[in-house]
Amino acid sequence: MGxxxxxxxxxxxxxxxxxGRGSPVVLLHGTPFSSRVWHDVAVALSARHEVYLWDMLGYxxxxxxxxxxxxxxxxxxxxxxxxxxWGLDEPAVVAHDFGGAVSLRAHLLHGARYGRLALxxxxxxxxxxxxxxxxxxxxxxxxxxxxxxxxxxxxxxxVAGAVHRPVPGAxxxxxxxxxxxxxxxxxxxxxxxxxxxxxxxxxxxxxxxxDIPVLVCWGQDDTWVPAEHGERLAALIPGARLERIAGAGxxxxxxxxxxxxxxxxxxxx
Numbered sequence: 001m002g003x004x005x006x007x008x009x010x011x012x013x014x015x016x017x018x019x020g021r022g023s024p025v026v027l028l029h030g031t032p033f034s035s036r037v038w039h040d041v042a043v044a045l046s047a048r049h050e051v052y053l054w055d056m057l058g059y060x061x062x063x064x065x066x067x068x069x070x071x072x073x074x075x076x077x078x079x080x081x082x083x084x085x086w087g088l089d090e091p092a093v094v095a096h097d098f099g100g101a102v103s104l105r106a107h108l109l110h111g112a113r114y115g116r117l118a119l120x121x122x123x124x125x126x127x128x129x130x131x132x133x134x135x136x137x138x139x140x141x142x143x144x145x146x147x148x149x150x151x152x153x154x155x156x157x158x159v160a161g162a163v164h165r166p167v168p169g170a171x172x173x174x175x176x177x178x179x180x181x182x183x184x185x186x187x188x189x190x191x192x193x194x195x196x197x198x199x200x201x202x203x204x205x206x207x208x209x210x211d212i213p214v215l216v217c218w219g220q221d222d223t224w225v226p227a228e229h230g231e232r233l234a235a236l237i238p239g240a241r242l243e244r245i246a247g248a249g250x251x252x253x254x255x256x257x258x259x260x261x262x263x264x265x266x267x268x269x
Contacts, residue, residue, distance in 0.1 A: 002017070002061070003016055003017040003035065003054070003060070004017050007054075007085055009057065009078050009081065011057045011063070011065075011068050011069055011070075011078070012057055012058075012062065012063030012064075012065055012068060013062060013063045014054055014055065014056070014057060014062045014063075014078060014082065015055050015060065015062045016053060016054035016082070017035075017053055017054075018050055018051060019043070019046045019050075019051050019053075020045065020046025020047065020048070020049055020050050020051050021049075021050055022048050022049040022050055023048075023049055023050070023091075023092070023268070023269075024049065024052060024086075024088050024091035024092065025045055025049045025050070025052070025092045025093075025094060025268050026051075026052040026083070026088070026092070026093045026094070027041070027051065027052065027094050027095075027096075028079070028093070028094070028095040028096065028102055028103055029055070029056070029059070029096055029097070029099055030095075030097020030099045030100070030122075030123065031097060031098045031191055031192075032059075032158070032159060032179060032188060032191065032192075033059070033096075033097065033175060033251075034059050034060025034061070034178055035053040035054060035060055036060065036175065037175070037251060037254065038053055038253060040253065040257040040258075041253055041257055041260055041261045044258075044261035044262075044265065045264065045268070048265065049092075049268065052086065052088075052091070054082060056070070056075045056078070056099075057069075057075065057078060058070035058187050058191055059178065059187075060178050061178070064178075064183040064187035065183075066186065068187075068190065069194070070190060070191045071194040071195070071199065072098060072101045072102055072105060072195070072196065072200070073105070073196075073199050075102045076101075076102045076106045076109065076110060077106075077110060079102055079106045080106040080110035080111070080112045083106070083112050089113070090113045090114055090115040091114060091115060092114065092116050092117075092267075092268040092269075093107075093114045093116075093117050094117075094118040094120065094264055094268075095117070095119055095120065096120045096121060096252075096253070097123055097224075097225075097250070098195075099122065100119045100120075100122020100123055100124045101122065101199060101200050103117065103119075104119075104124060104203050104207075105202075107210070108203050108207075108209070108210070109203065115212065116212055116213040116215070116268065117213070117214050118216075118264055118267055118268070119214065119216050120217045120253075120260070121217070121218055121219055121224075121225055121251075122225070122233070123200065124203075124207075124229075124233055125200065125204060125229055125232055125233055126197050126200060126201055127197070128197060128200070128225065128229075129197070130224060132158065133192060136189060136192045136193075137192050137193055137195060140189040140190070140193035144185065144186050144189040144190075146185075148180070148185065151179075151185050151188075152176070155176045155179050155180075155188060156172060156176050159172065159175050159176055161224070162224060162249060162250040162251040162254075163250070163251045163254050163255055164219065164221045164248055164249030165247070165254075171254065204236075207233075207236040208237070208238060210237050210240075211238065213239070213267075214234075214239065214240040215241050215243060215263075215264075215267045216230050216233050216237070216240050216241065216242045216243070217230075217252070217263060218230035218243070218244055218252075219244075219245050219248030219249050219251075219255060219256070220244045220246050220248065221246075221247065221249050222248070222250040223249060223250065224249075224250040225250060230244070245259055245260065245263070
């Protein structure tokens, strides 16, 4: 699924696309992924909805530049601007991983209005970041200089750890390709180096002010962000509903796309 449209930001070009017709649903990916992770779910939802997808700055098909600000703080500002560009009034928003923090910051700090919000295995509550993630963040300049072959093997192994079931090689290729080459390799370590837990700490006290329907959806076998985080998050948001998906890891879109699509279709109505 190539992204056909462009949106210019101070940090570079953001690529986006839409498919289907009906009430709008916006999908946000996380790290180290792109809108590709939503392919099967987006197609399923597009039977009843106009589905918007985008690649965050520094990810997927969007610009990757040296010195680029790809922090959660910056991505939330870009997302709020994108919603204004699209002219969407209270769309349904579905976010995964870091996309959760981006969507929450845009809503709570930048005035982005949603009709409802689904949070799928999101990064939102401290503490977050695996031991590997923290190691890379502390030594990003060293990892950035890895020989391309070693870097490629590291990224493949890292991404494969997000799924509970074996992932087909072609799918894994799609997920890791944006992080290869002279632009992709430094971009991979740049987004980890700029990950800052303070960007979620800032909004955690505001979760209790959310007054729209919220679905918290979690892969029961998520080893990146354990299911306990989903339980805590649902408890902090008034009226939030928690749905656990058995047999799915962090990348629920890959482990259980049909179950996730059905759950989201029921929620967004």
